[in-house]
Amino acid sequence: MKLDRRLSAVASLVRPGAVLADIGTDHAYLPAYLVQAGVCPRAIAADLRKGPLQNADSTIASCGLGDVITTRLSDGLDSFGPNDFDDVVLAGMGGLLITELLMRAPWLRNGAKRIIAQPMRxxxxxxxxxxxxxxxxxxxxxxxxxSRCYCAMAAEYTGRQTPLTPALPYVGTLRPQQSEETARFLFWQRKQLQTRRDALLAADPDSAEGRELTTILADFDRLTKGDTP
Ligand SMILES: C[S@@+](CC[C@H](N)C(=O)[O-])C[C@H]1O[C@@H](n2cnc3c(N)ncnc32)[C@H](O)[C@@H]1O
Incomplete structure (x- = not known):
């Protein structure tokens, strides 16, 4: 089993020894790789739809991993409980959907668990x-x-909220000096914000959203220059 660069990045965030749940697994490439590589002792490959779960079943069978990877039909984490896994992956879905699925599982607020997300948008x-x-x-x-840049993130519950600055959700812990790919991702992210701001202000110089984006862009530049939030 060989993963592409996007899924390899996701895999590298899973803790060695963790029992894994992969939500929206489709072909179950990620759990098959992690169990084969000896990173995870067991995994559950879950999906909303039966078709992707059939894909998962064939990957699992062809790798001979049927005794250590099970499949589960589940809308997000709705068919899971706190004792099912240590680390959970939600990859290859939109960020708004991932957020909605996480909100529906308040029991994830547990410092022993790790949530790994790789939003496509x-x-x-x-x-x-x-x-x-x-x-x-x-x-x-x-x-x-x-031609695409992807970002994968790992989070753990501490119970402490982080005060938000205008651009923090867009920048997170990323800084351009971390890698050439991080710099590319941040450049792309900033360009998206700037393009939207310019279009809004061109249509209406008093646009409230346009002005808000100007504030976000200034904070974006401050954060990516290395200032702490
Ligand atoms: C593009 S695939 C991503 C597959 C794999 N996770 C990856 O990153 O390559 C998205 C998968 O998420 C599944 N999905 C969409 N909404 C879901 C939900 N609410 N709960 C579980 N799975 C969902 C889809 O059925 C599909 O198989």
Whole structure:
């Protein structure tokens, strides 16, 4: 089992020895890789739909991992409880959906668990959820694969909320000097904010959202220059 760069980044955030739940698993490549590599002793591969779970079952069978990886039909974490896993992955879905699924599982506020998220869009929404709900971002990794840049993040519950500054959800713990790929991700993120701000202010110089984006961009520059929030 070989993972692409995006899923490799996600896999590197799973703690050795952790029992894993992979929510929205589709082909179950991630749990199959992590169990085969000896990182996870056991895993549950979960999906909302039967089709992806059939894909998961065939991967698991072809790797001979049927005794250590089970599949589960579940809408997010709705069919899970606190004793099912140590680390949970939600990868390859939108950030707004990931946030909604996390909100529905308040029992994840448990310092022994690690949540690993890899949103395809709106990563700021996931960071904002973590910061506002007492989770600390313990590590973030950016990787480029083809023309796209992805960000994977690991969070653990501390019970302490992080005060938000305007750009913190967009920047998180990322700093351009961490890697060339992190710099690329931040550049892309800033460009998206700036393009939206410029379009709003061109249409209406008094746009409240446009002015808010100007504040966000100034804070973005402050954070990425190395200032602490
Ligand atoms: C693009 S695939 C991602 C597969 C894999 N996690 C990855 O990162 O490559 C998204 C998967 O999430 C599943 N999904 C979407 N909404 C879900 C939900 N509410 N609960 C569980 N799985 C969901 C879809 O059925 C699909 O299999």
């Amino acid at each position: 709106h990563p700021w929404a996931v960071r904002q959820f973590f910061y506002e709900n007492g989770f600390a971002l313990v590590r973030e990794i950016c990787v480029a694969d083809g």
